[in-house]
Amino acid sequence: MVATFTVSYGVRHVRRHVFDIEETTLAEMVGGREVFVVADERVWQEYGTNIERYARGHLRLSGSARVSGQEHDKTLERVGDLCAAAFDHGLSRDGVFVGVGGGVTLDMAGFAAAIYRRGVRYLRIPTTLVGLIDVSVGIKQGINFHGKKSALGAFYPPMGSINDATFVSTLSRRHLSCGFAEILKVALVCDAALFELLEAAGRELYDSHLSSPVAAAEEVLFRAEAAMMRELEGNLFENDRRRLVDFGHTFSPLIEVASEYTIPHGEAVALDMLVSTALGAERGLCGWGVFGRLVECCRSFDLPMRYPLLLPTLLERALDDAKAHRGGDMNLVVPDGIGSGTFAQDVTGAELRAALRVVDAAAGR
Amino acid sequence: MVATFTVSYGVRHVRRHVFDIEETTLAEMVGGREVFVVADERVWQEYGTNIERYARGHLRLSGSARVSGQEHDKTLERVGDLCAAAFDHGLSRDGVFVGVGGGVTLDMAGFAAAIYRRGVRYLRIPTTLVGLIDVSVGIKQGINFHGKKSALGAFYPPMGSINDATFVSTLSRRHLSCGFAEILKVALVCDAALFELLEAAGRELYDSHLSSPVAAAEEVLFRAEAAMMRELEGNLFENDRRRLVDFGHTFSPLIEVASEYTIPHGEAVALDMLVSTALGAERGLCGWGVFGRLVECCRSFDLPMRYPLLLPTLLERALDDAKAHRGGDMNLVVPDGIGSGTFAQDVTGAELRAALRVVDAAAGR
Numbered sequence: 001m002v003a004t005f006t007v008s009y010g011v012r013h014v015r016r017h018v019f020d021i022e023e024t025t026l027a028e029m030v031g032g033r034e035v036f037v038v039a040d041e042r043v044w045q046e047y048g049t050n051i052e053r054y055a056r057g058h059l060r061l062s063g064s065a066r067v068s069g070q071e072h073d074k075t076l077e078r079v080g081d082l083c084a085a086a087f088d089h090g091l092s093r094d095g096v097f098v099g100v101g102g103g104v105t106l107d108m109a110g111f112a113a114a115i116y117r118r119g120v121r122y123l124r125i126p127t128t129l130v131g132l133i134d135v136s137v138g139i140k141q142g143i144n145f146h147g148k149k150s151a152l153g154a155f156y157p158p159m160g161s162i163n164d165a166t167f168v169s170t171l172s173r174r175h176l177s178c179g180f181a182e183i184l185k186v187a188l189v190c191d192a193a194l195f196e197l198l199e200a201a202g203r204e205l206y207d208s209h210l211s212s213p214v215a216a217a218e219e220v221l222f223r224a225e226a227a228m229m230r231e232l233e234g235n236l237f238e239n240d241r242r243r244l245v246d247f248g249h250t251f252s253p254l255i256e257v258a259s260e261y262t263i264p265h266g267e268a269v270a271l272d273m274l275v276s277t278a279l280g281a282e283r284g285l286c287g288w289g290v291f292g293r294l295v296e297c298c299r300s301f302d303l304p305m306r307y308p309l310l311l312p313t314l315l316e317r318a319l320d321d322a323k324a325h326r327g328g329d330m331n332l333v334v335p336d337g338i339g340s341g342t343f344a345q346d347v348t349g350a351e352l353r354a355a356l357r358v359v360d361a362a363a364g365r
Numbered sequence: 366m367v368a369t370f371t372v373s374y375g376v377r378h379v380r381r382h383v384f385d386i387e388e389t390t391l392a393e394m395v396g397g398r399e400v401f402v403v404a405d406e407r408v409w410q411e412y413g414t415n416i417e418r419y420a421r422g423h424l425r426l427s428g429s430a431r432v433s434g435q436e437h438d439k440t441l442e443r444v445g446d447l448c449a450a451a452f453d454h455g456l457s458r459d460g461v462f463v464g465v466g467g468g469v470t471l472d473m474a475g476f477a478a479a480i481y482r483r484g485v486r487y488l489r490i491p492t493t494l495v496g497l498i499d500v501s502v503g504i505k506q507g508i509n510f511h512g513k514k515s516a517l518g519a520f521y522p523p524m525g526s527i528n529d530a531t532f533v534s535t536l537s538r539r540h541l542s543c544g545f546a547e548i549l550k551v552a553l554v555c556d557a558a559l560f561e562l563l564e565a566a567g568r569e570l571y572d573s574h575l576s577s578p579v580a581a582a583e584e585v586l587f588r589a590e591a592a593m594m595r596e597l598e599g600n601l602f603e604n605d606r607r608r609l610v611d612f613g614h615t616f617s618p619l620i621e622v623a624s625e626y627t628i629p630h631g632e633a634v635a636l637d638m639l640v641s642t643a644l645g646a647e648r649g650l651c652g653w654g655v656f657g658r659l660v661e662c663c664r665s666f667d668l669p670m671r672y673p674l675l676l677p678t679l680l681e682r683a684l685d686d687a688k689a690h691r692g693g694d695m696n697l698v699v700p701d702g703i704g705s706g707t708f709a710q711d712v713t714g715a716e717l718r719a720a721l722r723v724v725d726a727a728a729g730r
Contacts, residue, residue: 001375004369005372120504151481327458
C-alpha cells in the first residue's frame with residue numbers, strides 16, 4: 001500500500017489583535033468550520049471577553065475549555081479531559097481545535113486535536129514569546145508522562161499558526177525571559193546577526209516588552225522565526241537526528257522533571273546552553289569568548305546560571321536519555337562559533353563536572 | 366512550510382508459523398532493531414513459549430507486555446500502561462512495537478506506537494480472522510473513550526503486517542464467526558464472487574476452521590484482503606467520507622457500547638448489516654432477495670439476528686453520530702445488489718422501525 005501526501009502549513013502574522021472584531025484572519029482560516037477553543041487560564045482572564053465577542057461575531061463556536069497552562073498539568077489525563085469536553089460539545093470530525101496560549105497549552109490542544117476522532121484540524125494562536133518564535137513553527141505535540149518530559153505525543157501538523165505580537169505586551173517578565181532563552185538558542189547556533197542584535201538591543205527589548213527599539217523588535221522576531229523554519233524544513237519528522245535546534249534541549253528535560261516542573265522551560269534551556277557551551281569550549285570546539293558572551297546574554301535576560309539540581313549524575317542520565325532518543329548517538333549540540341553549531345559525542349562524566357565548575361564560577365562573578 | 370512524504374507498507378504472508386524458528390520474515394522486517402512485544406493473554410498462553418524462543422534466536426527483545434484483548438480494556442489508561450512498560454524497558458526511539466493478537470490488541474499496540482516518543486515503528490501480527498483480512502490492511506488505530514467506540518486514535522501506518530493463517534486453526538468458533546462477518550461485509554458491497562463463494566463453501570470453511578476446502582479457504586482470504594485493499598488505497602486518510610467498507614459500521618459502534626462491549630464486534634457488524642440491508646430493500650435500492658441471501662449467510666456462520674438492545678432510539682442516535690463523523694452526511698452504506706453498494710441519506714425513524722421489524726421477522730423464521 002502506497003500513498004503520498006503533503007504537509008503544508010504556515011504562520012500568518014496579524015498587525016491588529018487577533019481577537020479584535022475587525023481582524024478576520026482567524027475567521028478566514030477556519031472557514032466556517034465548527035471551532036473548539038482551548039485557552040489557558042491567564043489568557044482567558046485577560047482576553048476571554050474578547051474571545052467570546054469574536055466568536056459571536058465570526059465563528060461557529062462548539063465550545064471551549066480552559067487549562068492551567070502549567071507543565072505539571074500537561075498529562076494524558078488532562079488531554080483526555082479536553083477530548084471529553086469536545087465530545088460533550090459535539091465537535092464533529094470536521095471541526096477545528098483552536099489552541100490559545102503558551103507552549104504548554106498549545107502542546108495539549110495540539111495533542112488533543114491529533115487524537116480526537118483520530119485527528120481533526122488544529123490551529124494555533126501562541127500568546128507567549130516562546131510560542132511565537134518556537135512553537136508556531138514546528139509540528140511536535142507532546143505531553144509529560146511516566147516521569148519524562150514530552151514522553152508521549154505526535155508529529156501532527158497544524159492548519160497553521162496566527163502570530164499576534166501584541167500578546168507580548170502583557171507577558172510577565174519571567175515568561176519574557178524564557179522567550180529570550182529560546183531566541184538565544186537559535187541565535188547562537190544558527191544566526192550570528194541575531195545573536196549580535198540580542199547583545200546590542202536585548203536588554204532594552206526585554207525591559208520594554210519588545211516595544212522598543214521597534215525595528216530591533218521586529219527583526220528579532222522575524223529572524224528567530226525564520227531561523228527555526230530553515231532548521232525544521234526538510235527535517236520536519238526528525239528522520240535526521242542531528243538537529244541544531246536541540247541546542248539547550250538535552251539536559252533541560254531532566255532538569256525540568258527533577259524540579260517537578262517548578263523551573264520554567266526557558267530557564268532550564270538556559271542552564272543547558274551554559275553547560276553545553278562550556279563543554280564545547282573545554283573541547284576546543286568553540287573559544288571561551290563564546291561562552292563569555294552567552295553568559296552576558298543570560299545575565300541581561302535575568303536567566304539563571306545556577307540551580308541546586310544541576311548535578312553531574314543528572315546530566316549523565318540526560319545524555320543516556322538523549323542517546324535513546326537520537327538513534328544511539330548523543331548528538332549534544334554545542335556552538336562552534338557564534339551562529340553555528342556542531343554535535344558532540346561520547347561526553348564523559350569528567351567533562352560534565354569540569355563544565356559545571358566553569359558555569360558555577362561564571363555564575364559567581 | 367511544505368513537506369511531502371510517502372506512506373508505504375504491505376502485508377507479508379508466511380506459510381510456516383510466524384514464530385517457527387526457521388521462519389525469518391519477522392526478523393528480516395525488524396532488521397536488528399529493538400523490539401517491544403504486545404500480545405494478548407490468549408495468544409501468549411498458546412504461543413508465549415514460541416515467541417520467547419523466537420526472540421532469543423532472532424530478535425533484540427527489549428521487553429513485552431500482555432493485554433486482555435478485551436474491548437473494555439481498549440482505553441487510554443491501558444495504552445498508557447503499555448507506553449510506561451516500554452519506557453521501563455528502555456525502548457528507544459528506533460525501537461519497534463510488535464503487536465500480536467486480535468483487533469483490540471492491534472489497536473492498542475498501534476496507538477501506543479503512534480504516541481510513544483511521538484511515534485515509533487509498528488509491526489502487526491494478526492492472530493484472528495478479523496485481524497487477517499481487515500486490521501492488517503488499514504492504518505487506523507483507535508481506543509474507546511468517554512462512552513464512544515474508537516473515539517480517540519490515530520491514522521498511523523505500520524511498517525507492515527505479517528499474515529499467518531495458521532493462527533486460524535486455534536480460534537474459538539465465536540472468533541471465527543466474527544471474522545466471517547467482516548468477510549461478508551466486504552463481499553456484499555464490493556465483491557460478488559466472494560459473496561457467492563461464501564454461500565457455496567462458507568459453512569464448510571467455518572466448520573473446518575478454514576482448512577477445507579483448501580482452495581476456497583485460500584481464495585476467501587485472498588479476495589477479502591484484496592477487496593479491502595482496493596477500497597482503502599487512495600483514501601487511506603478518509604478524506605472521502607463515503608466509504609463502502611463502512612458497511613456494517615454505522616449502527617454497530619453504538620450496539621457495542623450499549624452492550625458494554627459484551628457483544629463482539631463482528632456480531633454487532635452482522636446486526637448492522639441486516640438492518641442496513643433491510644433499509645436498502647425498503648427503499649428499493651436492492652431487491653429483497655439480497656436481504657434474504659444475507660440472512661442465510663448470517664445463519665450459516667451462527668451470527669445473531671436479534672439483540673435486545675437493537676432499538677430504534679439507539680439506531681437514530683447512531684445515525685446522528687455518523688453524521689458528526691462523516692462530514693455532515695449519514696452515508697449509510699447499503700447494498701444495491703450483490704457485490705456493490707451505495708450511500709443512503711436522511712433515513713427516518715419510521716424507516717428504521719420498519720427495517721427492524723423485517724430483521725426481527727427473518728430472525729424468527
